[in-house]
Amino acid sequence: MTAASVGIPTEPIGSIPRPPELLAAVAARAAGRIGDEELAASQDRAVRDTIRRLEELGSPVVTDGEQSKPSFVTYPLAGLDHLAPDGVVIPFADGHQRQLPRLTAGPLRYAVHADRYLRAACLHATVPVKQAVIAPSALSLLYPADGIDGYPRQAFLDDLTAEAEADIRGCLDAGAHSVQLDFTEARLALKLDPSGGLLEQFITLNNRVLERFSAAEQARIGVHTCPGGDQDSTHSLDVDYAGLLPALLRLKAGNFYVQLASEPEPDKVLGILADHLPGQARVFVGVTDPIDPRVETPAQVRDRVLAAARHLPADRLGTCDDCGFSPFADDTSTSRDTAFAKIRARIEGTALAACELVG
Template sequence: MMEADAVGGTLWRADVVGSLLRPEELLRARERHARDELPTPEFKTVEDRAVESVIRMQERVGLDVVTDGELRRESFQSQMVEATEGFGESTLDAYLWGDWRGEGEVGDRRTERPAGMGVTGKLRRRRFLSVEEFVFARGATDRTVKVTLPSPSLYANFWDPERSREAYPTLDGFLEDVAELLREEVRELVRLGATYLQLDAPHYPLLLDGRTRRFYEERGWSLDRWLSRGIELDNHVIGGRGPGSDVTFAFHLCRGNQGSRWLVAGSYEPLAERIFGSVAAERLMLEYDDERSGDFSPLTHVPPDKVAVLGLVTTKSGRVETEEDLTRRIREASAHVPLERLAISPQCGFATSVIGNALSPEDQERKLETLVRTARAVWGDG
């Protein structure tokens, strides 16, 4: 499943997106720590034990790429706010707002952006976002450790023309500072030995829906600017470390994943040519677990120096995928991208926040096992 990649770097046929289900022990410890009932050293011990457990699980199923499950995060995007001065007070609600849809929902259905949140001061680093995550995970496994980072323009929803005016009169100025903080993060991770990094960018597919696109356009950027300036900031973070470098970058695009719910539906086609061709990442992590994602035809826009990682395994339910079904879908995709430039993964994380999705740890492990077995059946052992 892992082999030298003629496209550039190392090609992992079975990949993971990032987050994994938080163990109940960790969720309880997080709540106690927030109430000052559990001292920080004891809480960190629980965190460390949970991370070691999910790494062992990923090793057990045969993955060559592992993550720490984002278990130390409240949400996949919360580390920026927690690690940086200037954002003001934010709760979990800051990451949950939106018109969430789906059956078997977990948690509240939120439609309004929380009032009062946002950036109110100049951004200043308190600490690195993910260095602790990487250093601990690096010491706990001999597999490649993937570190996930947010796309800079994901934080546009934290900028408000009124509340943020004094610190950042324009959205551009704010996002430029976010991008620079993330670029420095990349430099530090690479210095410490990280070789596989990922930018999470679910806000781009949200532009497919007229309602959410209007919100983003109200920030001051047109759709065209989102697809030009936004990607320019992503590439600033990557910092030239794209195809041909010692560091592999992935770029994850999904349609919302929270409490087994989703935000938008629609083909990648309106975005594919601009994003697939412009972002300086080698691997495109694409959601394809059901009909909401459309067909595989947008894959024709994947450039020859990039790998399309098909998110065929759903993290939204315990639905049982089979090797036969996954293999069939990979073959369908290969009509648009050669098989040697394809890989597979879950469609998103299993728990993009502490809420998690409606499936069990056993479901999660079974899905990852099926993913690895399918990769071996299609591409061989590497």
């Protein structure tokens, strides 16, 4: 019996650490020692291996592990002109930083749409495939504060909305089981602007895109929130979820993937979720912490699910990992084997909890 068969679906969030062969191929391509075809072959082998291992663990839904993405946020920009490297800086608690590029001219057009990754994954999968896409709110940070001559911000937002819709719609049309908007900048927005103004701008922009989809399509779209996870650190874990979740749950999506395993007060968070959960939306609660080197046991996962079920109806509950395990391709802080061990614990622990909840 699987968790999904008794009403508790479980899904990966996205990224899996890349195998050493792929990391070596990426470095070799950057140095000009191999060509695009050799890199693509290495990426395909990594995707095939990722899906095979997820299916062997019994994952009812799989992803490609983002093996071919440079990062979860910058994939649409690969190869674009009109970008400068000195964009918004994202500081992490341990002192390291990530920096986004800055748009220098318009119009904005995605160089890569996520259905490319989905179609490649479907060639290897025998179970449903989920696809992660970047939320438009994250890419709104590309536009510089002092503007761009001849390309006003409103024109940029119009273009971004159209491109984000096409990114999601392409995945739905290609048969994605679900499409997940990575909205990790949501919690960061409250750190950058405690008044909530920036978060409200992000919510409005994301809903501008989501409202272009039918109710049936929205049911296949989810939103992921977490405090960022990169090189065993976070950018906004110190921000109280109480300021974020009521606004987040106003998004027009059918699923919400919420980091919870690493939260210091999970019951408080679950209470907020229960109070604000809209309509028939489902909450996938994080039950494994990618940053913690210790591998959770199935019993620990089971107990986390049962704790969530004390607040949320079992038929509106699912489980996931807190975050991706390697959202940036160069993040090797978690090993590939550790990631799959945690995923195994999530799948087995969710099934244990599901059996208890159905008596």
